[in-house]
Amino acid sequence: MLNNNMFTFHHVGLACKNLKKEMLTHEMLNYEIEGEIFEDTNQQIRGVFMINGAFRVELLEALSEDSPINNYLKKGIRMYHQCFTTPNLENAIDYLVQQGAMLIVQPIEAVAFEHRKISFLYLRSQMLIELIEQ
Template sequence: MKVHHVGYAVENHDRAEQGFIALGYTIGPRTDDTARRVCISFARNGTELVEIISPLAEDSPVSSVLAKNGPSAYHLCYETPDLAASLVELRKHGWRTLIPAEAAPALEGSDVAFLYNRHVGLIELVERPETDGEPR
């Protein structure tokens, strides 16, 4: 697996995007993921991809991250060509599924799942065909 993006929780989406623009990133379109209660955009700088995530509601999953840590990076997302097989394999190594696989509107409907390991922390897996190029 290879890293697809870093997930970054923010309180103010506009200001966060401006901050990443100042760092040399270009910003893609925003997506409101109403099922997850978050607003998402992606910032790209060459092959680096940052997922900017802000809450759409007080009970949004990122609200607790923001309350505890403030704006911060809080997960890495890894690409896998076979999400189901990767989930089975990672469970054998102590990973727990926190959010089962479901389509993610901000990632063109690709299936994603969130996992946790007490020695590593939170990760996201996104199912993507194997490529040698930049993350999509």
């Protein structure tokens, strides 16, 4: 059963070839940097969060050729996931899997979120979502 507080929007993830150039573009659009640039070797990414009002984006570039970011860029996909926080990661995963979602990335610690666990799921609507434990 869905709890109305199970999913709270956090950000949209954008794949980029050059993080610095992408940051400048977003600053031109009145986005402000939120926090520090981070690197996560588990996910093979370097990124930063930027905000414009209540809207937050996560700009991500690949750290290596093995990074999943490269797959999106090769296909011309830039905006590739929505992210939500959830009070209970395992319950949220179980709920979404029961609704037909496919678990893509098992829960792992993420540098960008103070080592809280994240997970990725592919919904039946073909949307990739990230979940962050609160």
